[in-house]
Amino acid sequence: MKLSTFKKGLHPEDYKYLSQDQAIETLPPPDDVYIPVQQHIGTPCEPLVKKGDRVKTGQIIADSSAYVSAPVHATISGTVKDISKYYHPLGMRETMIHIQRDGEEEWEYLEPIDDWKWTPKEKLLKTIRDAGIVGLGGATFPTHVKLAPPDDRAIDSFILNGVECEPYLTADDRLMVEEADKILLGMSIMMHILDVQKGYIGIENNKPGAIARMQKRVVELGYPFKMVPLKVKYPQGAEKMLIYSVLRRKVPCGKLPMDVGVVVNNVATAYAVAEAVTEAKPLIQRVITVTGDGVKQPKNLMARIGTPFKELFNVCGNVKDNVNRIFMGGPMMGMTQYHLESPVVKGSSGIVAVTGDLVEELTTFPCIRCGACVLACPMNLLPLRLSKFGQENMAGELEDYGVSNCIECGCCAFACPANIPLVQWIRVGKLRLREHQAKTAKEKA
Amino acid sequence: MKEKPAIQEFIKGLWDENPVLVQLLGLCPTLAVTVSAENGLAMGVAATFVLVCSSFLVSLLRNVIPNQVRIASYIVIIATFVTIADRFLAAYTPEISKSLGPFIPLIIVNCMILGRQEAFASKNKLGRSLLDALGMGAGFTLALLVLSSVREVLGSGTWFGMDIMWASFSTWKVMSLPPGAFLTLGCMIAAANWINRRRQT
Amino acid sequence: MTEKKNDIKETQDPAKTEASAEKQAKKEVPAEKQEKKGASAEKPKAKPKPKKNPRAKLFKSERMTIVAPAPHAKGKQSVPRIMYTVIIALLPAVAASIFFFGTRAMVTLMVAVFSAMVAEFACNKIMKTGVTIDDGSAILTGLLLAMTLPPTFPVAATALGAVIAIVFGKQVFGGLGANIFNPALIGRAFLQASFPVKITTWTLPAFASSSAYFDIATSKAVDTVSGATPLGLWKFEGIGTHLKPLLFGNIGGCIGETSALALLAGGIVLLILKYADWRIPLSYIGTVFLFSGALWLIDPSRYPDPLFMILSGGLILGAFFMATDMVTSPVTPLGTWIYGIGMGVMLVVIRLWGGLPEGVMYSILFMNGLVPLLNRWTRPKYFGEIQEESKKK
Amino acid sequence: MSNSAKIIIVLTVITLFSGGVLALLDNFTAPKIKAHQEEVKNRALRAALPDNDRVQEVTKGDYRFYAAYRGDEMVALAFEASGGGYQSELRLMVGVTPDFSTITGAVILEQVETPGLGTKIQEDPANKENPGWFMGQFTGLRTEPEISYVKNEEPGNDHEVRAITGATISSKAVVNILNEHIKKAEAAWNE
Incomplete structure (x- = not known):
């Protein structure tokens, strides 16, 4: 069978074997957690607790009244030691709530739902919001917003994103193997909320275990979902690419998946939805892959949000001495970490430590216009031109060449034989285009 | 205008405001006729003659010529002297006249000459205008001489018709062709810029 | 500026020991900027690298890791790798030419490569850029230039051509990647214009005299057999050449244009490795085949047959190795x-109706000049752009 | 004085001055220039025609013939021929015997061919002893059956010339012009 996929893109060595067969291990609640108050895209949350307060596991400790927002919960029971700026995995220092564990776990559950099929959709959406569920694939967009599209958008398809196209990461893979039932349940809850009949499950072909398990459970439990095995190619997991691979629909520039009648959600999100709706558990933990050749024992861990990375590494036998680079997320889009005090956040799908052999320090050559980036760009852009325009601050050209369509997947920089940091220059270009647009808007006004 | 020593008006044309290398004026004859040093020199001298004579007249008449018809007047004056130069060359040096072909009459529209009338002679006293014209003419001639010498030596292996290269030297035909003119001129301008930059620092 | 960005280094605080807060704060600043801006492109404040390799000495307690923007994985391609692979792909043709033309061809090849490297080095020094000989592009330029010259071409002129190719073909534009025209062909065009007689004085390969198709050349008992190229023969004398010698290289011509088979072997390697865009040779040779084939069908007595057009002259060399030069070909x-x-x-227009027997060089240079425009005109529709338009309708 | 009147007066004066100067100049340069042109033509005729007593100009058809007489006997005819060269128009002066069967001489009047290559048809600097060797070949050449050229070897027949290496097209152009115009001129002369 010819596997569906999208055009262009590339296939980096995936290194999934390092942790693919490691069963998810639940990390015991750590002694200290650092929970950022901002863990989603949207309106920032304000802390609801203060220094010295006692909090229970699952208690909301930060929230916002805005719609596009999701609350943050305490992930252990203990005392709030401090609310201050700590290292965030994205590199900056962010306001975090430092909780120190003081004994036994005490839970504060969500309002329970008896039978989700007969519960009003508004109630279900509220539960999902209260559970603090955001897109766990890394985008961290609040899920309840995604599940409540405006009325003029007719949604006809739901795609469960089990692609996990980034090399190294196996968190979603393991979750599908071990918790297929809950994932499928979460998926049907979301489809129920959206009132969508057609459900697709997209999984890359390098996860045979996950495909087999999900397929088996879909059949056994009688779900009407369609399994779509996909060719192994990066960035298959990007929403637009996945929609094209599965449904052959192209999301127009500047539009959202719902504009073509599709909602995409990650398997981890589906799992969290199922837990929130059926077990009234808020989102306080997630599966995170600790891997890379710089880690002695790569593992998939179910870790509380806010756990410092060093705790994860401790469980995995710590990092090797010759480790060269540590990054959160996959190697294509992940953020390098310079401080292992940084905590696990809702968007952390993995933490990878690699030694010098894998990521070399490279000299940059001039662009020889080989077109490798053009052949790699899944958005069909001309990265070499965009980066040049970014450098030269040519706002008009940046707009003409569609800089804002770049999804920053990193394919161009991966493919570039001259080692030009194309993605960074394109980001500069985006910034400059925005500056230019702001300026012209001001002048007009 | 700030008064400079009069001799400056002459010297500036040789390098700092060299019409060919710095102002990039009058490139049409520069590129077209510089196949041999003889041609280059003849062209330079003819242009200098026209420039000096026209500057003289224009500077003399600068308060008489009404503003509205100044360009027309300059052109008539320049054309007169160009015709004089052309006829002289045809009468006394028919060979050079033949090889320069239409480029002598084309001096009329040489922007360097019209440019100097408009920019300098029409605004300055007679003496200064003459010095300026002489300087510009000398700079033009010098640049043409260098350019045409390079092209003749490399392109034909001769200089003013004398064999100067060793016997086994094979001539670079391209230097006798239009591309050779562009290449040589480009190198000259690059060298001039390079020297100027080094002088500044 | 850009290269520094990738290896900004920060001391990595150990996983186990706690460092003081102030120390952390200080160290954090550049990295924070880096990440926030996406790329601290304007002014990357890279710390000067420590003199000793800190990773060797500082163990565990003060480990160094790299803080850099994504992606952290990298493809295996690199510019020198591409250049050297193209050079290797040229080797079969080089070997064939040395086999056919002997040491004279080897001298020309070596002189061209050496002069190109010297010129590159001199330009690097004068323009005060880093030395760029090791990226292989100068070697490749020299090699390609030599491939387009007759084996008996004077050594001094070969050197001159290589210098022109590097200086005027590449470095005046700003070095590798900035040139508009193929440097080797610039060098060749200069030589063609400068020494038109010498560059069209061809030597017949060692074995040509035994073949019957070279009547004119073999009828004279001269030491150096000079003869015309098959194209020249066809154009000026109306004599065709059989296809078999064209294929194996037993014909008069420049060093690299003789053996079509050896060139094809290297060219196909490039296509497989994707160092040459398959569209270029296909569309180039295909157009020549169709265009000249159509003319041949109209009047076989006036126009040569298309296979002759393809195998003669430097078309194979040009189509696989020169037109595909990444810098001077379009990216879309x-x-x-x-x-x-x-x-x-x-090519067909120049060969059939122009004054020259050969048109590969000028056809490539001409289209090289249009590449910036082609890149601009043919911007691909980005993903999702088409639908947006059709929706508007 | 009104401005427009001033304009008219100034322009008139300048133009009058200019015209006057040029008229004066023409007085003494015109004869010299004419003499030069005559000289060029006569030199060409001397090269194209054999020794003669007088030359008479006759116009027949499209051609202006210069008939050379020794005594009363016409020894040769010269006429101008032109045609396309490699990159310019070639103008030649050709002399032939009265029966048009043999060329008595041919010279180039005008050419702007590629310097160093095509220009060798007029003057070949490489051949120091005889720079005009190419056109020299035509003296005494038979025009029957037709003039042709050979490359890289000495011509073997009395109607063949040797082409210039590297300037085959220019050489070919001269041969073609001669072939064409000798035939046409013959027809014109015999009318």
Whole structure:
């Protein structure tokens, strides 16, 4: 069978074997957690607790009244030691709530739902919001917003994103193997909320275990979902690419998946939805892959949000001495970490430590216009031109060449034989285009 | 205008405001006729003659010529002297006249000459205008001489018709062709810029 | 500026020991900027690298890791790798030419490569850029230039051509990647214009005298057998050449244009490795085949047959190794097609109706000049752009 | 004085001055220039025609013939021929015997061919002893059956010339012009 996929893109060595067969291990609640108050895209949350307060596991400790927002919960029971700026995995220092564990776990559950099929959709959406569920694939967009599209958008398809196209990461893979039932349940809850009949499950072909398990459970439990095995190619997991691979629909520039009648959600999100709706558990933990050749024992861990990375590494036998680079997320889009005090956040799908052999320090050559980036760009852009325009601050050209369509997947920089940091220059270009647009808007006004 | 020593008006044309290398004026004859040093020199001298004579007249008449018809007047004056130069060359040096072909009459529209009338002679006293014209003419001639010498030596292996290269030297035909003119001129301008930059620092 | 960005280094605080807060704060500043801006492109404040390799000495307690923007994985391609692979792909043709033309061809090849490298080095020094000989592009330029010259071409002129190719073909534009025209062909065009007689004085390969198709050349008992290229023979004398010698290289011509088979072998390696865009040779040679084939069908007595057109002259060399030069060919697929078709049409027009027997060089240079425009005109529709338009309708 | 009147007066004066100067100049340069042109033509005729007593100009058809007489006997005819060269128009002066069967001489009047290559048809600097060797070949050449050229070897027949290496097209152009115009001129002369 010819596997569906999208055009262009590339296939980096995936290194999934390092942790693919490691069963998810639940990390015991750590002694200290650092929970950022901002863990989603949207309106920032304000802390609801203060220094010295006692909090229970699952208690909301930060929230916002805005719609596009999701609350943050305490992930252990203990005392709030401090609310201050700590290292965030994205590199900056962010306001975090430092909780120190003081004994036994005490839970504060969500309002329970008896039978989700007969519960009003508004109630279900509220539960999902209260559970603090955001897109766990890394985008961290609040899920309840995604599940409540405006009325003029007719949604006809739901795609469960089990692609996990980034090399190294196996968190979603393991979750599908071990918790297929809950994932499928979460998926049907979301489809129920959206009132969508057609459900697709997209999984890359390098996860045979996950495909087999999900397929088996879909059949056994009688779900009407369609399994779509996909060719192994990066960035298959990007929403637009996945929609094209599965449904052959192209999301127009500047539009959202719902504009073509599709909602995409990650398997981890589906799992969290199922837990929130059926077990009234808020989102306080997630599966995170600790891997890379710089880690002695790569593992998939179910870790509380806010756990410092060093705790994860401790469980995995710590990092090797010759480790060269540590990054959160996959190697294509992940953020390098310079401080292992940084905590696990809702968007952390993995933490990878690699030694010098894998990521070399490279000299940059001039662009020889080989077109490798053009052949790699899944958005069909001309990265070499965009980066040049970014450098030269040519706002008009940046707009003409569609800089804002770049999804920053990193394919161009991966493919570039001259080692030009194309993605960074394109980001500069985006910034400059925005500056230019702001300026012209001001002048007009 | 700030008064400079009069001799400056002459010297500036040789390098700092060299019409060919710095102002990039009058490139049409520069590129077209510089196949041999003889041609280059003849062209330079003819242009200098026209420039000096026209500057003289224009500077003399600068308060008489009404503003509205100044360009027309300059052109008539320049054309007169160009015709004089052309006829002289045809009468006394028919060979050079033949090889320069239409480029002598084309001096009329040489922007360097019209440019100097408009920019300098029409605004300055007679003496200064003459010095300026002489300087510009000398700079033009010098640049043409260098350019045409390079092209003749490399392109034909001769200089003013004398064999100067060793016997086994094979001539670079391209230097006798239009591309050779562009290449040589480009190198000259690059060298001039390079020297100027080094002088500044 | 850009290269520094990738290896900004920060001391990595150990996983186990706690460092003081102030120390952390200090260290954090550049990295924070880096991440926030996405790329601290304007002014990357890279710390000067420590003199000793800190990773060797500082163990565990003060480990160094790299803080850099994504992606953290990298493909295996690199510019020198591409250059050297193209050089290796040329080797079969080089070997064939040395076999056919002997040491004289080898001297020309070596002189061209050496002069190109010296010129590159001199330009690096004068322009105060880093030395760029090791990226292989100068070697490749020298090699390609030599491949386009007759084996008996004077050594001094070969050196001159290589210098012109590097200086005027590449360095005046700003070095590798900035040139508009193929440097080797610039050098060759200069030599063609400078020494038109010498560059069209061809030597017949060692074995040509035994073949019957070279009547004119063999009828004279001269020491150096000089003869015309098959194209020259056809153009000026109306004599055709059989296809078999064209294929194996037993014909008069420049060093690299003789053996079509050896060139094809290298060219196909490049296509497989994707160092050459397959569209270029296909559209170039295909256009020549179709265009000249159509003319041949109309009047076989006036126009040569298409296979002769393809195998003679430097078309194979040009199509696989020169037109595909990454720097001077378009990056967009559509642009590449137009580029190849344009070259094909130019080639046939020059060969059949122009003053020269050979048109590969000028057809490539001509289309090189159009590449920036082609890149601009043929911007691919980005993902999702088409639908947006059709929706508007 | 009104401005427009001033304009008219100034322009008139300048133009009058200019015209006057040029008229004066023409007085003494015109004869010299004419003499030069005559000289060029006569030199060409001397090269194209054999020794003669007088030359008579006759116009027949499209051609202006210069008939050379020794005594009363016409020894040769010269006429101008032109045609396309490699990159310019070639103008030649050709002399032939009265029966048009043999060329008595041919010279180039005008050419702007590629310097160093095509220009060798007029003057070949490489051949120091005889720079005009190419056109020299035509003296005494038979025009029957037709003039042709050979490359890289000495011509073997009395109607063949040797082409210039590297300037085959220019050489070919001269041969073609001669072939064409000798035939046409013959027809014109015999009318």
